[in-house]
Amino acid sequence: MPRKRRRAAEDDDQSANTVARKRQYTEEDSKLAKIYENLASEAETGRIEAAKELISRLDPENNPTSASAERILRRLIRGLCSGRKAARLGYGVALAEVLRKLYGPRSQPIPDFTLTAEDLLSLIIECTKPEAKAAGQEKRDHLLGRLFAWQAVLRSSIAVQPSAPEEKWINFLDLIGNLALFTPWLREECGKILYEFAESLDADEHGQTRARDLMQALKTNKLEKTLEGVAVWLSVRNKFPDSVLPEDVWHKKDPLCTKERRTLAKVMKGDLSSATDHDGGEKKPVKSGASQSHLNFAWLIVITAVIQKYSKHKGGSSSTDVSEFWKFWDVVVDDNLFSSSASHERKSWGFQLFSRVLLTAPGWVFPATFSQNLIRSLINQINDKERYLHSAAEGSLKAMKSRVSREPELAATIIAGLFSEHGSINFDKITKTKTVENIMGLADADAMIKLVPSLCDLMARPGTQDEREANSRRQTLADLLVTAVKSPRAPDAFMPSGESWRDRVVTQFVILAYFVPTNVDNTSPSLPVSDATRAVLKVRLKSCLKHILAGRPEDPSPLLVVNSIRNLSREKTYKVAVQHDEETLKVIQEAYEALGSISQRMTGAGGPERSALHAFSLLYSFAMLELYNGEPDAVSILEELQLCYQSTLESKKAVDTSFDLLLEILLSLVSKPQSVFRAIAEQVFATFAAQLTRDGLQSLVNILEKRENLAGQQELFDQAGSDMDDDEDEEASDVEITEGQLENGNEDEGGGSSTESSNGSTASDDDSDDDSDDDQDEVAEFEKKLAETLKTSKFQAGDQEDVDSDEDDGSDMDDDQMFAIEPALAKVMAERKKLADKKKEGKGAKETVVNFKNRVLDLLSIFVKQQHANPLALEVILPLLRLIRTTPTKQVADKASGVLGELIDSAKKKGLPSPPDDDLVWTLLKDVHTEVSSKEASKLHLNACSRGSIFVAKLLIAQKDSNFDAIVDIYADTAKKCRSRSRMAQDFFVKWDTWWPDTMKQK
Known part of the structure; x- marks a missing residue:
């Protein structure tokens, strides 16, 4: 029993002690714990606020005790050993400020606080020393903690203040040097700390003393010829006299000295094995730093110092x-x-x-x-x-x-x-x-002024004697020069020679593309320019001209090209690569005379006359360029252009046929595959759009009505006829073209076409199915002929099922039989190849016609935008509707719908046309409704018809309100005809019913 009572008493004492310990954890301790937690926050603002709150606890008004101050120091130093969140960052800042508070020049003594600076260093070593049995990561954490503690000491400046004993400062530097020496993976961080400290020193006597101690510590710890040592050395040398630096380390105490270049190279590479003692004896090599993928900070310090050293002269x-x-x-x-x-x-x-x-x-x-x-x-x-x-x-x-x-x-x-x-x-x-x-x-322009001449020289002399490599380099340089011309960031500017850099590009293309040097000098091509490269350069020249004109429509670069050709052809150092006959030379001379006349007239001209003269200058320049390119139709174009120019601008009274002739020239340009000719044609057409006649418009419409096949191509370009009949021609050429195969296949024409285009035209889908059937029929026909030639039973009457391959493969034929059927077999294969070639030709023909129609639609788009109030614009509506209905190419239908939308929108915003004869407008409205009744109409077509019908109705009502009743009658008649297609045509009538009430209410 006594033992039980004694045990109970012991339990009571233990319980009392536990309660006592719990009472020791006060609210103040809880606040401190919160502060320490926030010091590890990943948010910088949270760490700063926590550091401020912790430092304020050491203010005199808060009556700090020596125990609390020492406890804070210990807690911060130990916290630096933690890799949790951002603990090292937060605790490092707090420790530096606490040290400044306790040991700085403005510090106020805390009663009974006797921890000296020397004691502080011992405390840091004690708190960051790992246990003997600590794991590798724990040891690394403690060493990192010690590193951050040394950094905090340096940042607090307590070690460099005048009152700090010099021997203590040297001891501190030795501690950092020792850590760097025996812990290679921390050497860079130790060096960075010392470098930052060297940068922070003031260039006074006290700073000079500290710098001397710093350099001596590097030498003592054998770190003066490491990457980090070089960085610190350069920092000290840049701020203090050479007397601060130790002797016998670098020649003239300068690591950047030319005599030390090889040694510096080895040091910067991290190879320290050949370093020697300064007294001439060998020393133990310093361990190389740990392997690391990032660049050591010392490299940037050294490169910066070298650049500064060699930048002393101007620039x-x-x-x-x-x-x-x-x-x-x-x-x-x-x-x-x-x-x-x-x-x-x-x-x-x-x-x-x-x-x-x-x-x-x-x-x-x-x-x-x-x-x-x-x-x-x-x-x-x-x-x-x-x-x-x-x-x-x-x-x-x-x-x-x-x-x-x-x-x-x-x-x-x-x-x-x-x-x-x-x-x-x-x-x-x-x-x-x-x-x-x-x-x-x-x-920019300054760069181009420097760059373009060198690139042009390289294009002439590509630096190789290998012809294939020279061609490749010249074409690459040509592409780069085109990129330069296209650049929106590099406006044209004049070079020291007085020539603009863009003109230099154009001239260089002209020289290499059209001329052969007769006298070889330093500027002549090192290797002759091949024909293939000439062809590329001619295309690149056109591309340059296109982009120049796109930015500046009245730029004289095209004229510069033809004038350069004429001037160079007169020089003895060049000769034209392609020679011309007397008749062609006569045409060229007349063209140059016309260009001279145009240039003179443009000097004093203005307004529409100047625009017209510039348009003819463009046409002459590009027509002559085509002639120099060897195009067979260039001579005829120049002759027609001469007639057109004389009748349009040189005669006192222009005739209507002048523009029709000009339009034919423009159509010949847009039919070419190069986009530059399309741009020229559009620019010239825009100048003369107001002069478009009914005959000229009809010539454009005629192109839209052509079939998109080989026969249509032959009609357009007057090619020789084909023996095939129309049906056979349709089969051979009716190949659908996707938008990606067209030159400008997905243009946004505006005018409401974007919503309508999604509906599409059904014709192309039908053609695609027909093509599939045609292919199957052709394959079957080929197999039938092949089987008949081989005399198999595969296609016997009434039985076209597959038979066993062993019976049909002709393996039972002897050599004589095989030789006997060879001519017939060759004939069958030739027919097959002919059919394949015919389909390929048909596909190409369709692409040509479709692209030509697209270019015509581009011209019509310009016309309806400019001449929306011209009564002639109304005559565009019906051909566009018919094109939407009949074309098998969806992209063409979409584009035509877009042109119609542009006419309607332009007229709505800027003014309706005023037709002189109402009967023509009534006829147009009825023709539009006839289109609605067509069985071939698609949803896109009906939407276009609806817009066109409402537009024409709007014109009639604008002329006379009483026209409304007659318009309603026409809609009623159309509704009767469309009963069988009521679902398809429903939107046509719904849009009318939506439009007319609001319109009549406004009336």
């Missing part, structure tokens, strides 16, 4: 400085990081460094950075997505484009680097990127 333009930087880059960067034996890690550093230089360095250093090994590695890595450093190389290309987007004038320097002897003119082709093309598109 870094001294040839000596540029040459020295070039040598430095080759030795320290190119041979070091990009050599064939360099590891992936080193090359990764190199690409990161290259990217940073591209983004931040002055432009004068760029030529040196496009070095041999770097460019080779860049091309190799970017060329294959599976390469280990593909992303790193890609980052360098992005850096180029990013820098040029900010400073477009640097485009010339970067492209020159990629095209240098170490790179390739075909850089984009080799790397399968659009780097050069994109950079060219970002260049």
Whole structure:
């Protein structure tokens, strides 16, 4: 019993102690715990507020105790060993401020607080020392905590204040140096801390003392010839006199000295094995830093220092400085990081460094950075997505484009680097990127002034004796020059020679495309330009002219081209590549005389006359360009143009047939596949649209009525007839064309066509089914003829089922029998090939006709926009409706519907036409309703008919209100005729019923 009572007493004492301990955890402790929790917050504002609250607890008005101050220090130091959230960031900031509060020059003493600076260093080592049996990660966490603690001490500035004992400061530096020396994976961070400290020193006597101690600590810990040591050395040397720096480390105490370049290269690579003691004896090598993929901060410090060193002359333009930087880059960067034996890690550093230089360095250093090994590695890595450093190389290309987007004038320097002897003119082709093309598109006028002459010279002299490679380079350069002309960021500007850079491009194309040099000099092509390259250059020249005229319709570049051809042909150094006969030369001379007359008249002309003169100048220029291109119809076009010009502008009274003749010329231009001729035709047509006659309009309508097959193509272009009859022709050429196969297959014409086009035309779907049936019939016919030739039983009367292959394969024939059927078999195969060729020809014919119709619709679109109030515009409505109904190509139907919508919308906004004869309008309305009654009508067609009918009805009601009753009667008659198609035609009448009540109410 006594034992039980004694045990109960012990339990009571233990319970009392537990209660006592619980009471010790006060509300104040809870607040502190909350503060420490917030110090680890991932939100920066939360960490800052927590640090402020913690520091305020050490203010004198809060009566802090020595125990609480020491407890806060311990808690913060231990918190730095935690990898939780952002604990090291928050605790590091708080520790630096607490140290400044406790030991700084403005600190106020706390009663009984006796922890000295020396004790603080011991406390940090104690709190960050891992246990002997700690796991690897725990040890790393504690070492990181110690590193952040040293950083907090330096940031608090307590170690460098004048009152701090120098021996304690040296001891502190030795602690950091020791951590860097024996913990390679922390060396960069230790070095960064020391570098930041060196940067923060004031250039006074006290700062000089601290800097001397810092450099001595580096030497003592054998860190002076490491990447981090070089960074600290350069920082101190930049701020303090050389007397602060230790002796016998670098020649003239300068790591950037030319005599130390090889040593510096080894140090920057991380190779420290050959370092020696300064007294001449050997020393134990410093352990290399841990492997890392990111670029050491010291590289950027060194590169920046080198650039500053060689930028002392104005703009870094001294040839000596540029040459020295070039040598430095080759030795320290190119041979070091990009050599064939360099590891992936080193090359990764190199690409990161290259990217940073591209983004931040002055432009004068760029030529040196496009070095041999770097460019080779860049091309190799970017060329294959599976390469280990593909992303790193890609980052360098992005850096180029990013820098040029900010400073477009640097485009010339970067492209020159990629095209240098170490790179390739075909850089984009080799790397399968659009780097050069994109950079060219970002260049400004200043860059073009520098770049265009060099590219033109390269196109003339591509730097190779291999003809195939020369052709490839010339075509690549031609594409780049076209990109330059197209660039909206590079307005035309004059070069020092007085010639604009765009004119220089055009002239270079003319020289290489149309001339052969007679006297070889430094400007002559190093290799003759091949015929294939000439053809490419001619196409690129047209593309340049198209884009120039798109931006500036009255630009004289086309005239410059033909004048350049004439002027160069008169020089002894060139001869025209294609010679012409006397008759053609006479036509050319007359054309030049006409151009001279036009140029003189344009000097004092203005308004419509000037526009007309410019239009003829364009036509003459491009017609002559086609003549020099060897086009067979160019001579006839020039002759017709001469007649048209004389009757239109030179005669006192123009005749109606003048525009009809001009229209025929424009139609011959739009029929060509090059888009530049389409642009020229549209520009000229817009100038003379008001002069369009009824006959001219009918010639446009006639094209829209042609069938979209081989027969239609023959009718349009006066080709020789075919022996096939119409039905056979339909079968051979009725091939559906998708929008993607058309030159401009998906244009938004406006005018309400976008909603209607989704309904589509059913004709193309029907044709597609017919084509499928035709193909099956043709295959069956071919197999039948083949079987008859082989004398098998596959197609015997009444039995066309497949039979066993062993009986039909002709394997029982001997050689004589096989030779006997060979002629018949060859005939069957020839017929099959002929049929396939016929279908291919039919498909091409349909594409040609469809594209021609699209171009005519473009001209009609211009006409209805400009001449919406012209009564002649009404005569466009019915042909458009018929085209929508009859064309088997949905895209043509959509485009026609769009043109109709443009007429209606333009008239609605700008003014209705005023037809002189109401009878013609009534006839038009009835014809529109006849279209509605057609059995071939599709939903798109009916929607177009509805818009057209309401538009015509609006014209009639505008003339006379009483016309409404007659219009209703016409709608009623149409409704009777459409009873069998009531569901299809319902929208036609619904739209009328919706429109007329509001219209009549307004009346």
